[in-house]
Amino acid sequence: MSQTYDCTRPEGHEAGLAAALAAVKGGRLIVMPTDTVYGIGADAFDNDAVASLLAAKHRGPDYPTPVVVGSWDTVTGLVRDADARMKALVE
Template identity: 65%
Template sequence: MPSRLYDCLDPEGRTEGLARAVDAVRAGQCIVLPTDTVYGIGADAFNNDAVAKLLATKRRGPDMPVPVLVGSWSTIRGLVREFTDTARTLVEAFWPGGLSIVVPEAPSLPWNLGDTRGTVLLRMPNQPLAIELLREVGPMAVSSANISGNEPPTSAIGAKQQFGDAISVYLDGGDAEAGQPSTIIDISGPEPMILREGAIPTERLADVLNLDPEQLRRL
């Protein structure tokens, strides 16, 4: 199927694009969607063949597990082993937004996101189009829409220049606002730890968690 880019800033294009994206995700295909940080390549998180296709399209191995985007606060409860006070604090302070949270995954989940070692990286994007799609199809495995080693794109055109016809549906929601990847915080261990500094400053996280910023930067 030839690829198509849908202008989702236009109401008609948005309606058609969302419908085609929903169909594609449910059929086990990968799509490109806007988020508030950079554009992402996404697939049904529970379709292991689709996630494998996502990794192959990015030319990335399973040693770098794929994050999962959710469309609401409540979705996280079914994906984690325990919804801790720390997780609740971070979700209420920064979701939707540019914070990805590494948590112990619920042991019964039938997904294969890569070498996760019993954890999953979750985020709720602050992007209305992405949230509408996620609420329709459920949690999606989403990684930045770039070939590994290339710059993550901040536009649908930038993603299409990298993936071409390997992706059939591109949702164009305008330029990504933050223009940088999310901050990643790992709360799966005894103490919270920043794995990647990004859209949310470490100082803001430390303030919300009542910690010294250097306590979070222990890597």
């Protein structure tokens, strides 16, 4: 079941964020606006959710999608080898 929330309105903001969080925690995909286009989101630590995201985007594991991270700990949890060069690029 899909639901649309208008998060630009006060009455939709809290409900929309709560629904998005519940969906992601439940392994489902969400659609969210970005600064230029709509994006499809999922929990990058949930392998089934990532597989669903790749399928929705008609991509295989050889063409990964970007991941937005909020901390260096998240980066090191997602990559196999985190070296100084990669850390410099991220920073």
